[in-house]
Amino acid sequence: MGRMGILKLLCAIGFLVVLASNVWNISRWSESRGVYDDICYLRQAHLFERFGLRGIDTDVTFDDDHYLKNGLKAIGYAEWHDVKRAPCHPFIPAVDKHVLQYPPGTGFVLSLFPAGFRVAPLYVLTSIVAVGFSLLAMTYASTLYRLILVAAFGDCAIYLMINPTKASYSMAPTMIVCALAGFLTAKIFIDGPRRRLVLLALVGLLIGLSVNFRLPNVFLAAGYCLYLAGAFALARSRDTFLQGLLFGVAFVLGMAPTLIANAINAGSPFATTYGSVDAVPPELSTSVLLSYLVDVQFTLLAISAAWTAWLWRFDQGRAKRVAILVAANIAVNAIFFMTHPIFTPYYIIPIDMVSLWTLLFATLDLRGERAAEGAAFPQPANA
Template identity: 55%
Template sequence: MKIAKFAFGLICLTILASNIVTMSRWSEARGVYDDICYLRQAHLFQRLGIGGFNTNTALDDDGYFEGKLKEIAFDEWQDQSRWPCHNPMPGGKLVLQYPPGTGFLLALFPEGRQVAPLYIAASLIVCGLALFGIFMAPTLTSTVGAGLFGALAIYLMINPAKASYSIAPTMAVCALAGFLTALWLIRDKRSVLLLALIGLLLGASVSFRLPNALLVAGYCLFLAGAFTWSRTVSSFVQGLAFGIGVLVGMIPTLVAHAINAGSPFATTYGSVDAIPPGFDLAVLGQYLRDMQFVLIVLAIGSTAWLFFDGKQRARQVALVVAGNLAVNLVFFLSHPIFTPYYIVPITMLSLWTVSFAWLMQAETAREAVVPAGLEALPR
């Protein structure tokens, strides 16, 4: 089994090294509007500090964004009303539509070399958790499973994560939250602080993508159900701790909305983005032909397997994941627009959670057997 652990660890590190080489060659002017808009937010943070929460186009008096538009040959670079990713707000100002988290993380790196370091840092987190899963696996079967999933997770940091800068940090958060969720439900003592940390991470992920707010759905359903069933102070405190964690994590987004849209609960997205739900067979067909469909099948299949084959605690993990999957899949599959990364966050959060729950359950079972065997040994 040690050979298998070493082999899969080496495979994961090889994929990581290949990813780093590829990421280091990426251009920050590939012609994608979202890219330069995230970079404008980063520039504002580097230039104005906390004042970078204000994304009013009037602050582009140094010509930074105009220069970025020229780099990608945007014809109407002089007309701010035509700038991509910007929407009019009350008072006549134009602001960025995106939450501030991705831009803030990009601002941590030197201008001109921001994207590659962000992706490399996120990939290191994902790889670290993948290696941890491999080396904590107690059996050959679990080692192979953890190794295959780890290799897949690291590969996905190139494709489809490259489609949007917001996906890289989201993938890292999903990996961390998946590990902590399994730890919270599988271990004997359920820590309120650990649950609050999960809420904090998922709340903070909203600062990368607003739809990440849906990642808390399964947790809310599970905690609400637990309180309704038991009506105990402990279950109430757990729900409260999770809610506070989510709220604290969302503070940067709420602040950005208050500054740019006039209210923490207003949106900086325009009316053109408010697309009503509706199942579209053409869109569903695109998902069927995309890598996301494979991830959906893996997430649903592994969750069902954990529920029917796992012990009581593992089944509770499966319930959280199932609720999360149901809410997110209904939302995104009924959203009549296809992108190559919409469903990636929920599927990866689900797979990370199920993977670590499986590994921790197997490890816990082994630890329970060893003392019983030791008791039979001669003293």
């Protein structure tokens, strides 16, 4: 075994040590954290477990077995006895009922695990996926500098499976989708049009699926839509039209469960199940901007932006196309979240991670003598 083989083995061991630490921490988690959101996500899982796919209807009157009441009582919610005053269950006049505000995806994924032991295995699975993609990236590392890049990124990504994604159960399945979508996005421009069509359809489907976990994940598709629209406007070709069409159709198919849930619970596929507190117009708030600027997630966003700028300057057409797509995605998501009047640290983790996974695999796929020198010491195209 050569030096690179030994270093890769040590890197893999490092990933597995971090994974073991994650699993140990997760194994001691309790599903009764006293958080309203937790009870609501687990109620959706309970509905799927109890009624099958009919559990997508979250009418609060279905709490005839007192699952929601008992959960709220256990965490000391003052009005636990009146489910119509339950948190996360706004009244929707169009259908005259109180319904769960969240899309159905997170609850469905949680329902795949046994009651009382849903959250821990989901987060363990998410950590394993992060390690899997980190190990995959390691196999692409042909130089020491690339291996250092993979090691640093992999440890960061695995760490994020614990903090701060545990703030919301919706983040765990979102992270799985982000890793897979980022990997496939980096491959889109490698081969010919036929492979590109397949990859774009898969990425569209994945991002559509992510909307079923968190509605704001719909903005993860923004960069792809802008890039594909621009490509068609410039080329006016059959291939660019098909690329945009397949991505759009796959994206809508992926988010179909949320559209169906909205039709049942809000009266229309395009109506929101969220209450007025969350469904607010954009607003430029100094306090929100400052909160993001001092948060660690903004650091990851800044790293993504800087990495994208370097990829743009790299002297390869494919690298520039990936950079344009990622830059558009970062810009739209940053504008949306920083003009949303409610600040929550984990909001920008999805755009951070889908961008960083894409940039990592795109960088590792670069060809040429300068690429072989590694991402740590890039040279600009005009050097």
